[in-house]
Amino acid sequence: MALRVCHHIFRKSVRRAINTNFTAPLENASPYLYTGSSAPRLQTNRQTVFHLTPACCVSSGVILDRLEKGKVTSTNGGVGHRLTAVRPEPSEHLSLLLRRPDQPWNPKIIRVAVVGAPNAGKSTLTNQLLGRKVFAVSKKVHTTRSRAVGVFTEDDTQIILLDTPGLTTPEKAKRHQLEDSLLVDPSNSLQEADLVVVLVDVSDKWTRNRLDFEVLKCLAQYPHIPAVLVLNKVDLLKSKSMLLDVTAELTEGVVNGRSIRVKGAAPARAGTTGWRRGSPAAPDPTDKGALEEPVAGTHSPRKLSKEEVRTLQSQRGWAHFKDVFMLSALDGEDVETLMRYFMLEAKPGSWVYHSEVLTDQSPEDLCRNTIREKLLEYLPQEVPYTMALRIDLWRELESGALAITVKLLVQKDSHMKMVIGPGGQLISKIAREAGEDLTRIFLRDVQLKITAKVTN
Numbered sequence: 001m002a003l004r005v006c007h008h009i010f011r012k013s014v015r016r017a018i019n020t021n022f023t024a025p026l027e028n029a030s031p032y033l034y035t036g037s038s039a040p041r042l043q044t045n046r047q048t049v050f051h052l053t054p055a056c057c058v059s060s061g062v063i064l065d066r067l068e069k070g071k072v073t074s075t076n077g078g079v080g081h082r083l084t085a086v087r088p089e090p091s092e093h094l095s096l097l098l099r100r101p102d103q104p105w106n107p108k109i110i111r112v113a114v115v116g117a118p119n120a121g122k123s124t125l126t127n128q129l130l131g132r133k134v135f136a137v138s139k140k141v142h143t144t145r146s147r148a149v150g151v152f153t154e155d156d157t158q159i160i161l162l163d164t165p166g167l168t169t170p171e172k173a174k175r176h177q178l179e180d181s182l183l184v185d186p187s188n189s190l191q192e193a194d195l196v197v198v199l200v201d202v203s204d205k206w207t208r209n210r211l212d213f214e215v216l217k218c219l220a221q222y223p224h225i226p227a228v229l230v231l232n233k234v235d236l237l238k239s240k241s242m243l244l245d246v247t248a249e250l251t252e253g254v255v256n257g258r259s260i261r262v263k264g265a266a267p268a269r270a271g272t273t274g275w276r277r278g279s280p281a282a283p284d285p286t287d288k289g290a291l292e293e294p295v296a297g298t299h300s301p302r303k304l305s306k307e308e309v310r311t312l313q314s315q316r317g318w319a320h321f322k323d324v325f326m327l328s329a330l331d332g333e334d335v336e337t338l339m340r341y342f343m344l345e346a347k348p349g350s351w352v353y354h355s356e357v358l359t360d361q362s363p364e365d366l367c368r369n370t371i372r373e374k375l376l377e378y379l380p381q382e383v384p385y386t387m388a389l390r391i392d393l394w395r396e397l398e399s400g401a402l403a404i405t406v407k408l409l410v411q412k413d414s415h416m417k418m419v420i421g422p423g424g425q426l427i428s429k430i431a432r433e434a435g436e437d438l439t440r441i442f443l444r445d446v447q448l449k450i451t452a453k454v455t456n
C-alpha cells in the first residue's frame with residue numbers, strides 16, 4: 001500500500017513539477033538539492049542553472065533525479081519531500097526507481113514479505129534472491145533497522161521482496177533504544193504482501209523448536225495471506241534428519257491442510273492446537289479462495305482478542321503454512337528452488353518498478369547501512385548500536401568517482417577509542433571495506449572517509 005501511495009504521490013508531483021519553471025544557484029557543486037516547503041526551493045549558492053528531467057524516482061520520501069546543466073523545469077512541488085538530484089550522471093539503478101515500469105503486455109507480480117526473528121538470515125536470503133548484495137548483513141541482531149524493498153524482474157514476472165527488521169517487542173525496543181520502525185515495519189510490510197516467508201534459523205536451538213510469538217502474532221493478524229515456512233542455515237546442522245522434527249513442530253504437523261507424518265513424532269492432526277479450523281482467525285485450508293486469491297495491498301491487520309493472544313502464547317507452530325523449504329541462504333543452497341516457487345506464485349498484475357530497479361533504498365541509506373554493518377561486525381556488544389552516522393559530504397568528482405565523508409557520533413570516550421582502534425587501524429579498515437562494498441553497489445568508484453567525534 002505504502003509503495004503504491006508513494007508511487008501515486010510521485011506521479012502527481014511529477015505532473016505538477018513538469019509545469020514548474022525556476023532557476024537556482026548551485027551549492028558547493030554538491031549533488032544535493034533540497035525543497036523543504038511547499039514552495040520549490042533549491043538551496044544552492046553558485047549561479048548555475050539546472051534542468052531536472054521528469055524521469056525521477058522516489059525513495060522513502062527522497063526524490064532522485066537527473067540533474068543537467070540548463071534550465072530547472074521540475075521539482076517535487078508541494079509534497080514537501082526532500083528533493084535529491086543525483087549529480088549529472090546518477091547510478092542507473094537508483095535513478096530508475098519511478099520510471100514507468102517497462103512491463104510486457106501480460107505482466108505478473110508477487111510481493112513477498114520476509115519476516116522472522118532477529119538474525120534468522122532475512123537480509124542474507126534477500127541478497128541471495130536478488131543475486132547481489134544490497135542489504136546489510138551482520139552476525140549481530142537488528143542489523144536491518146527499517147523495511148526495504150528489493151526487486152527481481154525476469155521475463156514477464158516481477159518479484160518484490162520486502163526485507164523487514166527482526167521482529168521484536170515494545171519492551172525490548174525500549175530497553176535497547178530501537179527505532180519505532182522495528183516495531184511497525186514488519187506488520188506494515190504484511191499489509192502489502194501477497195505471500196509471507198517466515199524464516200527460521202534452524203541452527204539455533206531456541207528458535208527452531210517454536211515460532212517466535214511476534215511471528216505468530218503477525219501470521220494471526222493476516223491469516224488470509226498465504227505463508228510459507230523457510231528453514232534457514234541448514235549448512236550448520238550436523239544431522240539433517242532433525243529438519244523433519246523441526247518441520248513437524250513449527251507446522252503443528254500440518255502443511256497446506258494435510259497432516260505430515262514424521263518418524264518418531266506424534267502424528268499431527270489439523271486444527272488440534274492454536275487456531276481451530278473455521279475460527280475467524282484461521283484460514284480454512286480447504287477454502288482455496290481464501291488462500292489463493294489475496295488482493296494485494298488491501299490487507300489490514302485483524303485485531304486479536306485477549307483470548308487469541310493467550311492461545312498464541314502457548315502455541316509453538318502455525319498449522320496454516322502452504323509449503324515448507326529448507327535452505328542455506330549464506331551459500332545459496334536451494335535458494336533457487338524458493339525463487340522458482342515465487343515465480344510460479346506470481347499472479348497477473350502490473351509491475352510496480354522498471355525492470356532495472358534493484359532496491360528502493362536511497363543512496364544515503366545504502367551508505368549508512370553499509371557502514372553500520374561494519375560497525376556491528378567489528379565493535380563489541382552494544383557499542384555499535386549507540387552510534388549515529390551523519391553524512392557530511394557527498395560529491396561527484398571529475399573522474400566520476402563519489403567522494404563521501406561520514407561522521408560517527410559517538411557517546412563515550414571509551415567507544416571513541418574502540419572505533420578508532422590502535423593507530424587508527426580499525427576506522428581505516430571500516431572505511432576501506434565499506435567503500436569497497438559501496439563501489440559494488442553504486443557501480444562506480446567510492447572514496448569513503450569516516451571520522452568520529454564524541455557528542456556528549
Ligand SMILES: Nc1nc2c(ncn2[C@@H]2O[C@H](COP(=O)(O)OP(=O)(O)OP(=O)(O)O)[C@@H](O)[C@H]2O)c(=O)[nH]1
Pocket residue numbers: 116117118119120121122123124125136137138139140141142143144145164165166167232233234235236327328329330331
Ligand atoms: N551459516 C549460515 N549463516 C547464515 C545463513 N544465513 C545467514 N547467516 C548469517 O546469520 C547472520 C545474520 O544474518 P542477517 O541476514 O543479517 O539476519 P537478519 O535476519 O536480516 O537479521 P536482523 O537484521 O537482526 O533482522 C549473519 O552473520 C549471516 O552471515 C546461512 O544460511 N548459513
